[in-house]
Amino acid sequence: MVGTIALYDAQGERQHTIYIGATPEYGKASFLKRLEREIARTKTRHPQATYVGIADGAESNWRFLNLHTSEQILDFYQASGYLGAVAVALYPDDLAQQRQWLKQSCHHLKHDPGAATQLYEQMLELSKGLQQSQTIQENLAAALTYFQNHQHQMNYALYRQSNYPIGSGVTEAACKTVIKQRLCCSGMRWKEKGAASILSLRALVLTPTRWSQFWNKLNQYGFPVAS
Structure with missing residues (x-):
């Protein structure tokens, strides 16, 4: 499991990213608590920021993001991916027409106000009395x-x-x-405890300044070991 908190400037340029990694967990309760703590710390440091949640269509994502963000955005590439099915339904035997319609519709969705509603209405009209294969209809x-x-x-x-x-x-x-670059190399096998430790270290390394903060804290407070 992976989560990120990215900070952007007023021009939309990403300035900083906080990474969180964890091993698979039923219900994700511990992982989400960690993410909530990071969100709370970020809000304390940047109280005037606008908080935007971006995810795919999974309902569990939105239940979490609705609690912590003022704007929720569906990942554009997930949304535009569904338009391919509409292109095939419109032009089942014409690949060139499919590509042209898909390109125009993706541009429309990205740049024009109200485009999502207009595309939905087009799909709704198309679905009425559609005489295509079962796969296309589904x-x-x-x-x-x-x-x-x-x-x-x-x-x-x-x-x-x-x-x-x-x-x-x-x-x-x-x-x-x-995850992939570190845990999924050829021949690797992991137990949960080892993988969890590596993911925590990986997140520290990839989040700017976190690695040095981690060692400074160890230098200050030490680390308990068995005698």
Whole structure:
């Protein structure tokens, strides 16, 4: 499990990232408590900041982020990924038309106010009396449901105007840098305790200044060992 807290300036440039890594845990209670503590510390240091939560469509993500952020944004690349099913439903036998429609619709979704609602209405109209294969119909239905549930989190034109990030790429990249690069090399096998220790160290190393803070604290307070 990986979480990130990224700090951005007023122009939307990322300035600092805090990384948190943990081994798999049913319910994620301990992991979420750690993340909450980091959020609380960040809010104490930056009380005037706008707090934005970015995630995919998993309901558990939004239950957590709704408690801690004032704006919730659906990852743009997750949202745009569902438009491929609509392109296929519109032009099942024309790959060039599919690509053209998909490119235009992704641009529309990203840049135009109200685009998510307009695309949802287009999907809804398309689904009425659609005579395509069962797979195409099921994929279109999944896209329709996704947009119905999340279009209120897809106001990307406004987010971009406010210089908010619209993708969860920082966290996606952290899955690789915190976990994959260290724990998933050829022949590696891990027990939970060892993996948890390595992930904690990895997060310290990757979060700027945390490694030196960690050692300064050890120098100041020492570390208890068995005699």
